Amino acid sequence: MRILYVEDATDMAEAVAIRLSRAGMACDHADSVEAAEDFLAVQSYDALILDINLPGRSGTDLLQSLRARGDRTPVLMLTALFTVDDRVTALDLGADDYLVKPFDQRELEARLRALLRREAEQKSEDLVLGALSFSPASMTARVAGDPVDLTRREAALLALLLRHRGQVQSKERLYNGLFAFNDADVGLNAIELYIARLRKKLAGAGVTISTQRGLGYRIDADG
Structure with missing residues (x-):
C-alpha cells in the first residue's frame, strides 16, 4: 500500500x-x-x-x-x-x-x-488462483483453506501480482507499489527477496511466480 x-x-x-x-x-x-x-x-x-x-x-x-x-x-x-x-x-x-x-x-x-x-x-472480491485465495479487504491469503503467514509488504506484493495475473510486472513497478520515494536505503533488489519469500510461503498452492529475465515477474496457475 x-x-x-x-x-x-x-x-x-x-x-x-x-x-x-x-x-x-x-x-x-x-x-x-x-x-x-x-x-x-x-x-x-x-x-x-x-x-x-x-x-x-x-x-x-x-x-x-x-x-x-x-x-x-x-x-x-x-x-x-x-x-x-x-x-x-x-x-x-x-x-x-x-x-x-x-x-x-x-x-x-x-x-x-x-x-x-x-x-x-x-473494488473486488477474493482473488483466487489455483489453491490460493487472497482477500484484498483484509490483505490475507489462504492455501486450500489454511491461512498463510504474510507480512504486510509480502501481502501487498502478492496483491499486485494477483491483480495482474498472467502479466509480467516489472521490478520497478512492484518496487513503486511497496516503497516510498524517500526509502533510499532500500534498493530494487529488495523485490527479489520478497519474491523468494512468497515462493516459499506459497509452496503447494498450485501457483508459480516466474522470473522473466530482464522484464520482471509473473504469477500463473500451475499447468
Whole structure:
C-alpha cells in the first residue's frame, strides 16, 4: 500500500511516515499542495492523508481539485478545526473521513486501515488462483483453506501480482507499489527477496511466480 501524506509540519510528518512504514505502508510526504500535485502527477496512491491548513493553497483546495477531475482516491482529512460545520464541510467536499489534531497515531492507523479495507471491498472480491485465495479487504491469503503467514509488504506484493495475473510486472513497478520515494536505503533488489519469500510461503498452492529475465515477474496457475 502506498500513501501520500500532505502536511507542512515536518517533524509530525516524519514521525507518521516512520510509523506507517513499520505497519507495511509506503508513505511519501509533501509539505504543500503544489508538492502534492507533483507527486500525484507521477505516482498513484491507495490513500491520501491531507491536512487542511497548509501554506498557500489549503488542503480543501486539493480535495476539490481531485474530486472535480474524477479522482476517487480515499482521503483522510486532518484538521485543527473542531466545529461540526468544519467537519461537515470537509465531508461534503468529498473527504472519506477526518481526524482532529492532536491525534493518537494508533487512531490514524486504524482509520487509514478502515479506509483501505472499504476501498478494497468495493473494488473486488477474493482473488483466487489455483489453491490460493487472497482477500484484498483484509490483505490475507489462504492455501486450500489454511491461512498463510504474510507480512504486510509480502501481502501487498502478492496483491499486485494477483491483480495482474498472467502479466509480467516489472521490478520497478512492484518496487513503486511497496516503497516510498524517500526509502533510499532500500534498493530494487529488495523485490527479489520478497519474491523468494512468497515462493516459499506459497509452496503447494498450485501457483508459480516466474522470473522473466530482464522484464520482471509473473504469477500463473500451475499447468
